[in-house]
Amino acid sequence: MGIPRALLVLCIATAFLSLGPRGSLGRSHLHKRQQSHGRRGNGGHRLQSPVDSPADPPAAGTSTTVTPSNSSSDSSVFDVRSFGAVGDGVTDDTEAFRSAWRAACSVESATLSVPSDGVFMITSTIFPGPCQPGLVFQVDGVVMPPDGPQCWPKSDSKHQWLVFYQLEGMTLRGEGTIEGNGEDWWSLPCKPHRGPHGSTLPGSCDSPVLIRFFMSCNLTVRDLRIENSPQFHIKFDACEDVHIEGLSINSPAFSPNTDGVHIENTRSVTIYNSMISNGDDCISIGPGCSDVDIQNVTCGPGHGISIGSLGMHNSEACVSNVSVKNAVIRNSDNGVRIKTWQGGMGSVSDISFDTVYMENVRNCIIIDQYYCSNKGYCQNQSSAVYVSGVTYANIKGTYDVRSPPMHFACSDTLPCTNITMSEVELLPHEGELVDDPFCWNAYGVMRTVTIPPIPCLQDGQPESLQEIPNLGC
Structure with a gap:
């Protein structure tokens, strides 16, 4: 029996109408951002958002209200x-980000999404916890602060x-860029070498x-591009269980104090498979850090991988169990460095630099216990x-x-001990071989012949160090 024509038409129309809305509200896809995102074209002035107030955050367990293009x-x-x-x-999107954070924070395994087709300017913001487990901050577009100190809101830090x-168990990731707009901060008169003969000039020096x-604990940061920070690019303070992987950090070699990754008072850290070029330390490890594993990191230009500076203002500083393996350091002022201030207390122990390739590095291996950020203004002190x-x-x-490729300048009263050298082979990038490494009060052993030789490294233990002092670590 054939279906009557009128009934057939009605069935087809009904099916079409039922499928239409579902297709237009399908799950959105996060696309890789376009390569060109540019700078703001209004000279740094911010415009008031055309939206009077962000939408009310959705209640937990309900669907987010979305537009068809970002559904x-x-x-x-x-x-x-x-x-x-x-x-x-151009528009200040700060309140929208804060509202989205509050909503995502209250939902388990939530994702705060920054879409790939936008450049979002937000001011200084704290994203607080605790939040529900599994929170992801997904940056696929561009997120940036106001353009320099002149545009920075006076009420902001x-x-x-x-x-x-x-926070606990949070992930920061994405295919986008966090752009620091740091150029005007680097040019402040107080920054290093802005004055005559490498000096600094008076004036405010605060830079974010x-x-x-x-x-925070149990953190993951991965796959992001972070660039042109006013000061440190990313900092972990009083954290535990941190995993960093696949980061690309990029600022010019002349940008001052732009450490790539800085950690302090933080333990159980892994930094893997990342590329960092900047104007200061590639990775800096401050006081209170332990159990740090760095692998497959490429640095340069910059100031290399540094432990320190430690013991500033006669403070106590303890760093232990740090491993750097399979690293590349290129066109850098330093390679692998340990730097401490005179007058400090504490210890640096169980440090391993294994399989590190240097290319045109000025101070490849350096321990400096006479570190002073303002040469000529630091007094000699006995503790270290x-x-x-x-x-x-x-x-x-x-x-x-x-500079000599190896430099061990250790404390007069507390020598460096148990330094081990094995398969160290460093040749001049250009020019004649410099075969006079510097050692002062440094004790250790050479497992193999090094290039250049290090005859100044003393065997055994120093007689002056009868027992290890009370280090407080």
């Missing part, structure tokens, strides 16, 4: 545009921009750390941070002949 049927995805963010690089506070994690148990194995490459 998602997943109730755990919170797109900042759904909360009023514009993403034109100039010490930090984005702060993630009291771009990203700071504070008092005790440095012991440092291994250099398979360190090869080329050095800048302006």
Whole structure:
């Protein structure tokens, strides 16, 4: 029996209408951002957002209200545009990000999504916890602060921009860029070498750390591009269980105080498979750090991988169990460095630098217990941070002949001990071989012949160090 024509037409129309809305509200996809995102074209002035206030955060367990172009049927995805963010690089999107954070924070396994087709300007902001487990901050577009100190809101902190506070189990990731707009900060008169003969000039010197994690644990930061920070690019303070992987950090060699990754009072850290070029330390490890594993990191230009500076203002500093393996350091002022202030207390122990390739590095291997950021203004002091148990194995490459490739300047009263050298082969990048490494009060052993030789490294233990002092670690 044939179906009557009128009934057939009615069935087809009904099916079409039932499929239409579902297709238009399908799950959105996060696309890789376009390569060109540019700078704001209005000279740094911010415009008031055309949205009077962000949308009310959705209640936990309900779907997010979205526009068709950024739609998602997943109730755990919170797109900042759904909360009023514009993403034109000019409008202040701060309140939209804060609202999206509050909503995502209250939902388990939620994602705060920064879409790939936007450039979002936000001011200094704290993203607080505690939050529900599994929170992801997904940056696929561009996120940036105001353009320099002149555009920085007077009520905002100039010490930090984005702060993630009291979080557990959070991930910061994405295919986008966190752009620091740091150029005008680097030019402040107080910055190093702005004055005559390498000096600094009077004036305010506050410059924000771009990203700071504070008092948090079980953190993952991966696959992001972070660039042109006013000061440190990313800092971990009083944190535990930190995993960093696949980061690309990029600032010019002349940008001052722009450490790539800085950690302090933080333990159980892994930094893997990342590339860092900047104007200061590639990775800096401050006081209170332990169990740090760095692998497959490429640094340069910059100031290399540094432990310190430690013991400033007669403080106590303890760093232990740090491993650097399979690293490349190119066109850098320093290679692998330990630096401490006179007058400090504490210790640096169980440090391993294994399989590090140097290319045109000025100070390839350096321990400096006479560190002073303002040469000529530091008084000699008797106490020091005790440095012991440092291994250099398979360190090869080329050095800048302006400085000896190895430099061990240890405390008069507390010598460096248990330094081990094995398979260290460093040749001049250009020019003649510099075969006079510097040693002062440094004790250790050479497992193999080194290039250049290090006859100044003393055998055994110093007689003056009858027992290890009370280090407080």
